[in-house]
Amino acid sequence: MCELYCKQDTLTLQGKHIQPSCxxxxxEDTIKIMRAQGQYMFDEKGKRYLDCINNVAHVGHCHPEVFKAAAKQMEILNTNSRFLHDNIVEHAKRLTATLPQKLSVCYFTNSGSEANDLALHQARQFRGHQDVITLDHAYHGHLSPLxxxxxxxxQKGKDVKKEFVHVAPAPDTYRGKYREDHEDAATAYADxxxxxxxxxxxxxxxIAPFIAESMQSCGGQIIPPAGYFQKVAEHVHRAADVLIADEVQVGFGKAGRHFLSFQMHGEDFLPDFVIIGKPMCNGHLMSCVVTTKEIAEAFSSYGIEYFNTFGGNPVSCVVGLAVLDVIENVNLQENAVKVGKYLTELLDEQKAKHPLIGDIRCVGLFIGIDLVKDLKKRMPTTAEAHYIIYKKKECFSVPMALTGMCSK
Incomplete structure (x- = not known):
């Protein structure tokens, strides 16, 4: 067990030993979190916070079924994926059952960054090309190639765009190049x-791959106009290039009616790679590249053996299976639809009152609120957004004395 420090001592040690770029x-008034359960987090004084930030604890913090599955497997075996084991094949079987039949081969990795890096490498090897098309404001990971x-x-740092990187405009119909009044924004953005x-x-x-999140998250919770990805796929595949759908932040039922967000774009939209990450193991280290048999066989014949020390280990896989069980057993996708609809109705009421709210975007529990200085000019406001974030911290906290619970 690690030593418990007072909040100020923890801050001091953080400043001394932990890298400063995070x-x-x-x-300005940080929270020291001591424990969490379900949708709540608790600080060192026992104050309870509703967690509206975390995008990893997909079925709730410390979910009992997930915990029991992990603990039981840890008592039996944990090793790497080069040993034959039922958990990895069962996990792959369950994951691919949620996808179109052509997407049938899994590569288990440790993080979304690692998975995207592997898919990028595979796409380049498969076509023998190096160039990449990405979307403006996109984020695909922290490894150097990503x-x-x-x-x-x-664009935020001192790096310059490499010549092999081509940036397409984000399909943003609120403040982008082609807006909601355009006669065919989907075609315009795809063109x-x-x-x-x-x-x-x-x-x-x-071009090797076109890579995009099925809905942009870090880029501003952007929901593409209907038909955009189908048209992009036509252009990409006609040029014999491949398409990577990054589902690291937006997958696993967050969109509600569809398990993976790319599926909301229609049955005729079929990416060559699907990247799954953060929510798939509820915080346990796991991610996955799912691709076609053709691409997998081409990569295998390339001559470089690929394996991952921790990706696909028995514990992570059994945790992933437990997460899938919870999503199905308690109808979390249906819940995402209902709660998303309810939140949107409440937000629409606020939008009618406050000109600060320019746009509300929602698919399931993928929700974005666009704050603007002026409704016509649609210029984003920073100071007010910062203020609201800190007010949310106060509004979503409840003193433990009012809940009848005690701090452990």
Whole structure:
């Protein structure tokens, strides 16, 4: 067990020993979290907070079924995926059952970054090309190759866009290039991708993958116009390129009616890779690349053996299976639809009262609130957003004395 420090001592040690580029939440008045259960987190004084930030504890903090599954397996075996074991094949079987039949081969990894990095490598090897099309404001991970294709990262730092990276406009119909009043925003945004492909070919460059989140999260909770991804896929596949659907933040039922968010774009939209991450093991280290048999066999014949020391280990896989069970057994996808609809109705009431709210975007529990300085100009406001975030911290906290619970 680690030693327990007072909050100030923890902050002092944090500043001394922990890398400074990671900023803790609410840096001006940070919270020291001691434990969590379900949708709640508790600080060192026992104050309870409703957790509206976490995108990893998908079925709730410390879910008893997930915990029991992990503890039981840890008593038996935990090893790497080069040993034959039932848990990894059962997990792969359950995951691929949620996908179109063509997406049938799994590569288990440790994080969304690692999974996206593997898919990027496979896509480049499969087509023998290097260039990448990404969306403006996109974020796909912290590994060096991914930071280079994530405008969310390289546009904020001192890095410059590499010549093999092509940035398409995000399909944002609220403040983007083509808005909700455009006669066909989906086609207009998809044609931007088509032009990038044509310009690359005219410069004797070839695209390996087009990579995008099925709905942009870090990019501003952007929900693409209907038909956008189908049209993009047509352009990409016509050019013999491949398409990566990044579901690390938006998958696993968050969209409500569809288990993975790319499925909301229609049955005729079929990516070549699907990347699953954060929610699949409720905080346990696990992610997955799912691809076609054709691509997997091409990668295998490339001559470089791939395995992952921790990806697909028996404990993580049994945790992943428990998460799938919970999602199904308590109808979490249906709940995402109901709660998302309820929250949207409440937010619409506030929008009618406050011109600060420019737009509300929602699919299931994927919800974005766009705050603006002016409803016509749609310029984003920063100070007010910062203020609201800190007010939420106060509103979503309840003193333990009022709950009848005690701090452990």
């Amino acid at each position: 900023k803790v939440f609410f840096a 930071m280079g294709i994530s405008p969310y990262k390289f 931007e991708v088509k032009k990038i492909i044509e310009d690359a070919h005219s410069s004797r460059r070839k």
